[in-house]
Amino acid sequence: DIQLTQSPSSLSASIGDRVTITCRASQYIGNFLNWCQLKPGEAPRLLIYAASNLQSGVPSRFSGSGSGTDFTLTISSLQPEDFATYYCQQSFTTPFTFGPGTKVDV
Amino acid sequence: QVQLQESGPGLVKPSQTLSLTCSVSGASMSSGGFYWSWVRHLPGKGLEWIGHMFYGGSTDYNPSLESRVAISAGTSKNQFSLKLNSVTAADTALYFCARKRPNDAFDLWGQGTFVTVSS
Numbered sequence: 001d002i003q004l005t006q007s008p009s010s011l012s013a014s015i016g017d018r019v020t021i022t023c024r025a026s027q028y029i030g031n032f033l034n035w036c037q038l039k040p041g042e043a044p045r046l047l048i049y050a051a052s053n054l055q056s057g058v059p060s061r062f063s064g065s066g067s068g069t070d071f072t073l074t075i076s077s078l079q080p081e082d083f084a085t086y087y088c089q090q091s092f093t094t095p096f097t098f099g100p101g102t103k104v105d106v
Numbered sequence: 107q108v109q110l111q112e113s114g115p116g117l118v119k120p121s122q123t124l125s126l127t128c129s130v131s132g133a134s135m136s137s138g139g140f141y142w143s144w145v146r147h148l149p150g151k152g153l154e155w156i157g158h159m160f161y162g163g164s165t166d167y168n169p170s171l172e173s174r175v176a177i178s179a180g181t182s183k184n185q186f187s188l189k190l191n192s193v194t195a196a197d198t199a200l201y202f203c204a205r206k207r208p209n210d211a212f213d214l215w216g217q218g219t220f221v222t223v224s225s
Binding site: 094 | 110147153154155166168169170202206209213217
C-alpha cells in the first residue's frame with residue numbers, strides 16, 4: 001500500500017495566518033493527490049484534487065502544489081471556518097489511502 | 107444538488123454483520139461513471155478506504171477487509187449498501203459513504219454514521 005505522511009500532525013494558528021501542510025507519499029503518485037477537510041458532525045469536504053486543482057465552491061485562499069511524492073496544501077489567510085482537520089489522499093492506485101491528518105486549531 | 111446519507115444500526119454485536127445503506131438524492135447513481143464508495147474513520151486513527159462499486163458493474167475492496175466485505179446496489183433505486191461480517195470491536199468507527207470520480211477524488215460525502223461493535 002502507498003503510505004502517506006503529513007506534517008505537522010497539529011498546529012495552532014490565528015485568523016489571518018498563512019498555513020502550510022505537507023504530505024509525502026511512500027512512492028511516486030504523479031499528481032493523484034487530493035486534500036479534504038473534516039469537521040465533527042459534518043460531511044467531509046473535498047478542497048483540492050489532482051494536486052493543484054481547486055474544487056468547485058471552495059474559496060480561493062486554499063491552494064495545492066506538488067507532484068511525484070511531495071505535496072503541499074496552503075491556506076493563504078486562515079478564516080474562523082477553517083479550523084478543522086485536513087487529510088491528504090492518494091487516488092493513484094488501490095487501496096486508496098489517506099494521510100494521518102493535520103489538526104488546525106486556535 | 108447531489109447528497110448522500112448513511113443509515114443503519116448504530117450498535118452491532120461482535121461476530122455479527124454490520125449493514126449500512128447509503129441513499130443518493132439529486133442525481134441518478136447509474137449516470138456519470140462514478141464509483142460509489144465506503145470509507146471509515148477509526149477512533150484515534152485515520153481514514154480507511156473500505157471499497158467501492160461501479161453501478162451495474164465491478165467492485166473493488168481494500169485487501170485488509172476483502173474477506174469480510176461486500177458492497178452492492180441497494181434494494182431501492184439510488185441506494186447502495188455495505189455489509190461487513192464477523193465484526194469485532196476493531197470495526198467500531200464512523201462510516202461514510204462517498205462518491206468518487208474516475209481516476210480522481212472523493213468529491214461528495216455523507217455526514218457519516220457511527221457504528222459501535224459491542225455485546
